[in-house]
Amino acid sequence: ELPGCHKTTPRAAPATMAHLAPLQVVVAVRHTRDHVADHDSDAEKIARLREDILNKTQSLVEDGGNSYAIRINQLQKRLRLEQKMMGVAVKFPCFIICQVAFVWAISLLVPAESVSKVHRHLVGHFGLSKGDLDEVRTFEDLYQFATDFEHANEELQATSSKYWCEKKYFELTWNDALGVPQRSCPSPRLHALGFDTDAPTPWTHWAAARGIIPESAKTSLGGASSGSGSSGSSSRRLAGGGSTGSIGSAAAAVPECKDDDLELKAEEGKPWITCNNSAAHTCELDLGILLCPKTCGYCPGFEYEHSKFFDKPQLTMLPVMVHQTRVQRAPCHHFAHTFETQPHNVDLNILPPLDGKRNGRVLTCIDRTKQEDQEWAFHLECPKEGAPEAFCTDGVMHDTKLHYYHGTPVYAKFLTEPKKNIAAMRAIGWMDMQTESVTLSTLVYTEGEEIFTSISVVFAVDKAGNIIGRNEMVSYTDLTTYNRGVFTALLIISAIGSFVGFSVKFWEVW
Incomplete structure (x- = not known):
């Protein structure tokens, strides 16, 4: 011992300290006194002696008569290393348990094999392979892709008109050639809404065959545009996109069935028009469903029969959503x-x-650095005569309202009446020079696997006008009662393991 010094015990693993306990450590300082001048103070002498002991001199370890020369600083490093190794030995099992629990929980939420099967099937059903997307080179190709995508979505929609028919129009007949009963749906109402059926039937044909067409409309059977002026197109729609009733509202009261001639006059922009004198035209459009249900026989309170049975393991929840991002117009420069x-x-x-x-x-010159954020994407000039006030304000029709999606301004449409919606988009040039990207989205549920898959097909337009498509699919599992409990337990184990590891590390640092 040196004057002014005190003994310290190195922090080491218990086993190491127990092994060194019987050893008597004798520090022999060689030639130390030769380096300490007589005139140095006691503090200086002690400091130099301590430095000699730790860095320059050797120590003698005596054990059973044998002496070993070691360096104190090396012994200290070794003891610290063994202490850290013991800490790792304690924390490593905790880390493994925590990691296994977390990966197991994730595999319950997103089972890789099941998700892979679902994605593979959806890629084929919706035509989302790289080869299919590379075929889209122009906006016209993109309109056609949207049509095909919507048809594929409708095939997976168990409540779509492909599988149900109003009982009023449903027919079950015997097919003599095949020797089997056959279901068909000659529904003028579905035809008016633009839905495809196995037996497309205009209202005039259906009504004439049953002798229920109004007398005043019989003279119009030869042309559906009678009394319609500029609005005789089969794609005529109500302002706001057609049907606005509550979807799936089982408890909704059945409204009174009556015609609304005043609203029809406003929609058509013709003061003389009524449901009765324009039935041949109005009843073949959604105007007849919403404004002339009594004349057309579209009174609410329908019952439905299966026109075809749904036989898919997957189903979609909603119609297709299509939205685009747009850039601002700008003055043209250079050439x-x-x-x-x-x-x-x-x-x-x-x-x-x-x-x-x-x-x-x-x-049309654009600035790709600035996102379009006007309230409406399009401002279309209306004709001076014949334009319904419900559509045109001050001679201008506004189309596709602005929305924000994750902070990004987008212009979105729900394809609730797909055939008419896409035809209208084509007519106004919904995709143009200002279009930066177009996205088609839907949500698919897989029965049995309990997997929900969000599908987004994104088409980006580059400066040269090339259209680059890619698909984005995100799947997750709706946890059942059993899996929900296991998932929760695994997350708790993972959280506890993480907390223990953090606590041990905090203690070591502190």
Whole structure:
């Protein structure tokens, strides 16, 4: 012992300290006194002696008459290393248990094998392979893809018109050629809504065959556009997208069945029109369903029969959602500006429209750094006469309202009447130069596996006009009663293991 020093016991593993307990450590300081001058203070002498002991000198360990020369600093490092190894030996089993519990819990929430099977089937059903998406090169291809995607979605919709028919129109007949009973659905109501059926039947044909068409409408059987003016198109729809009733509301009271001639006049923009005198036109559109149910025989309170039985292991919850992100318009620059401002030349009379004044821009230039965030995506000019006030305000029709999705401005549509919706999108040029990306989305449930899959097909448009498609599928499991308990227990074990590991590390650092 040196003056002013005290003994310390190194922190080491219990086994190591027990092994060294019977050993008597004798520190022999060699030539230490030679380095300490007589005139040095006691504190300086002690400091130099301590440095010699720890860094320069050797120690003698005597055990049973044998002496071993060791370095104190090396012994200290060894003891610390063994202490850390003991800590690792304690924490490693805890880490393994925690990790196994967490991975097991995740496998219950997202079972890899089951999810892989579901995704493989959905890729084939919806046509989402890389080859299928690479076939989409133009906006026209994209409209067709949206049509096919919606048809695939409807096939998985167990409550769609593909599988149910109003009892009023349902027919069960005997097929002599096949020798089997056959179901069919010649529903004028589904035809008016634009849904595909196995026996598409316009209202005029159905009513005439049963002798129930109003007398005033019989003269109109030869043309569905009678009295319709500019709105005689089969894609005529109500403002707001058609049916607005509550979907799936089993307890809703059946409303009174009556015609609304005043609303029909406003919708059609014709003061003389009524449900009775325009039945041949109105009853073949959704106008007849919502405004003229009494005349057309579309009074609510329907019952449905199976026109076809649903035989799919997967089903979709909702119609397809389509939305796009858009960029802002901008002035044209460089050669684009020169081209857009080129004058007309009356001598070019065989090259219209180069021979006359053009009322409107030649090019649509955009700024891809700025997202479009106007309230409406499109502002369409309406005709001065014949445009219904329900659609046009001050000569302008606004289409596709702005919404925010995760903070991003998007313009979205629900394809509730897919055939009409997509036809209307084509007619107004819903995809154009300002379109940055288009996304089609739906949600699929797989029976038995209890897996819900969110499908999104994203088509991005680059600066050169190329359309690059990709599919994004995210699946998760609806945990059953048993799996829910196991999942919760595993997460608790994982959390406890993490807490123990954190506590041990905190104690070591502290």
